[in-house]
Amino acid sequence: MVRFAEVGLRYGGAGPEVLRDLSFTLEPGSFHWLLGPSGAGKSSVLRLMQLAARPSRGEVVVLGVSISQVPRAALPALRRRIGVVYQDFRLLPHLPVFDNVALPLRVAGRAEMQIRADVTEILRWVGLAAKAEAPPASLSGGEQQRVAIARAVVMRPALLVADEPTGNLDVPQARRVLSLLREMHRLGTTVVVATHAEALVAEYPAPALRLSEGRLVAQG
Numbered sequence: 001m002v003r004f005a006e007v008g009l010r011y012g013g014a015g016p017e018v019l020r021d022l023s024f025t026l027e028p029g030s031f032h033w034l035l036g037p038s039g040a041g042k043s044s045v046l047r048l049m050q051l052a053a054r055p056s057r058g059e060v061v062v063l064g065v066s067i068s069q070v071p072r073a074a075l076p077a078l079r080r081r082i083g084v085v086y087q088d089f090r091l092l093p094h095l096p097v098f099d100n101v102a103l104p105l106r107v108a109g110r111a112e113m114q115i116r117a118d119v120t121e122i123l124r125w126v127g128l129a130a131k132a133e134a135p136p137a138s139l140s141g142g143e144q145q146r147v148a149i150a151r152a153v154v155m156r157p158a159l160l161v162a163d164e165p166t167g168n169l170d171v172p173q174a175r176r177v178l179s180l181l182r183e184m185h186r187l188g189t190t191v192v193v194a195t196h197a198e199a200l201v202a203e204y205p206a207p208a209l210r211l212s213e214g215r216l217v218a219q220g
């Protein structure tokens, strides 16, 4: 499902390697924490997994495709099978909640009737059906993150990656967000969650990849 083999990453071609000799495999349908101190390389690993960067060396295979070899024209279709959640939500402020969640479906050219059905269902799942017409700024941080999760999963991705998704939230909101990510895992999605929140990790024991200075220092 996701395989890194001897992966190295440099930004801009010249600078230092920020990821070094990373090798691991994530089985389909697995849940993994991605841990490590600030600057260890967690976001960089997720950038490779979501096809936002290519490795400087080694091989990254995502959803059965080696991303160094895939033609650029094939990337958008592959990206549609990967859901991404960020710490800062990244909702479009000028669009109501419904249209934020509908965005990936509209980009993929789905019929408007299908979009209405899918978005309504997913907003119900995240507990925000009543906020469909609200602007994102009128929602709490936790609610905004649940909208972002709805947008990330509305295309039913095979892989869901979340970069510090609870970093801006209080504990009850963080738990709620995490339970949605766990639910996606329970439904069969491969899920990777980068976090500093060791207390949350202790509450939800799961396999972890631990990075330090761009290297994998523990797994399991």
Ligand SMILES: Nc1ncnc2c1ncn2[C@@H]1O[C@H](COP(=O)(O)OP(=O)(O)OP(=O)(O)O)[C@@H](O)[C@H]1O
Residues within 6 Å of the ligand: 011, 012, 015, 018, 036, 037, 038, 039, 040, 041, 042, 043, 044, 045
């Ligand atoms: N776009 C970039 N250009 C150059 N260097 C970068 C870029 N993004 C990250 N880096 C560097 O790569 C290293 C790893 O950063 P990364 O953001 O992956 O770590 P992280 O573990 O996610 O950190 P944090 O927990 O603070 O988000 C750091 O030294 C960082 O300065």
